[in-house]
Amino acid sequence: MYLKLINLIRINGEGNLNLSGITKTPEPPYYAVIFSSQRTEGDRGYGKMADKMVELAAKQKGFLGVESARDEQLGITVSYWDSLESIKEWKENAAHKVAQDKGKSVWYTSFSLRVCRVEKHNFFEM
Amino acid sequence: MYLKLINLIRINGEGNLNLSGITKTPEPPYYAVIFSSQRTEGDRGYGKMADKMVELAAKQKGFLGVESARDEQLGITVSYWDSLESIKEWKENAAHKVAQDKGKSVWYTSFSLRVCRVEKHNFFEM
DSSP: OHHHHHHHOOOOTTOOOOTTSSOOOOSSOEEEEEEEEEEOSSOTTHHHHHHHHHHHHTTSTTEEEEEEEEOSSOEEEEEEESOHHHHHHHHHOHHHHHHHHHIIIIIEEEEEEEEEEEEEEEEEEO | OHHHHHHHOOOOTTOOOOTTSSOOOOSSOEEEEEEEEEEOSSOTTHHHHHHHHHHHHTTSTTEEEEEEEEOSSOEEEEEEESOHHHHHHHHHOHHHHHHHHHIIIIIEEEEEEEEEEEEEEEEEEO
16 A cells, blocks of 8 residues: 555656656765664554655655565665755654654554665666 | 575674564664665566575675565665675675576566665664
8 A cells, every 4th residue: 555655656846756666866875764664463554654654755855755665574665865954854744753653652563764875876677 | 585584594793683674783884785676477586596695695794784575566675784895795796696697687677776875773672
């Protein structure tokens, strides 16, 4: 459901979400936030929130795209941003803060967050 | 199968693969390689190769851990390294080069590779 929505979204301006699920980001340097998580049992409103957060993030200044995959053991979501300032603004977004709190109290058993500077990238289409 | 193996591996030295699936990396800065991919249909020897590549990567100098998730639309594997030099050595590994070629010719329809410098991280266990 999460990825279906991602695949439907098209971003105006500098943002760009590719329909194939792999984000065609602009030339480096830019920034990535790697969010790895392990879920609690059951949905508990998670799917709906995840969709809403992608929708909101896509409206944030400096958002470049997002990639996400989840299997039984782990979920990884990588969002791409033009600057550390844009990442900070998204972190402070009020609706996002509510989701962050609920993530800690309801949805996740553990997670890691990494903020990275993308130095180089390559894309391949077979 | 891929993640099951990851969860069984324990790395000696500085490397560290956490049993929970989330890698407890050392203090930043360090490096991450984000590999996002879309698969062709069927296994075609992919699972076996993926297991072998994790096993080999874990023996490389400077390997810090790996996280991986795959669903119907996308796979994301993030490997962590101590330096750009270690990433380059892994890229040049002979067995890895064979797998890279087969990835392009048989296993993937598209993929992206991003090399990043991790600036900061946070871990949460609920």
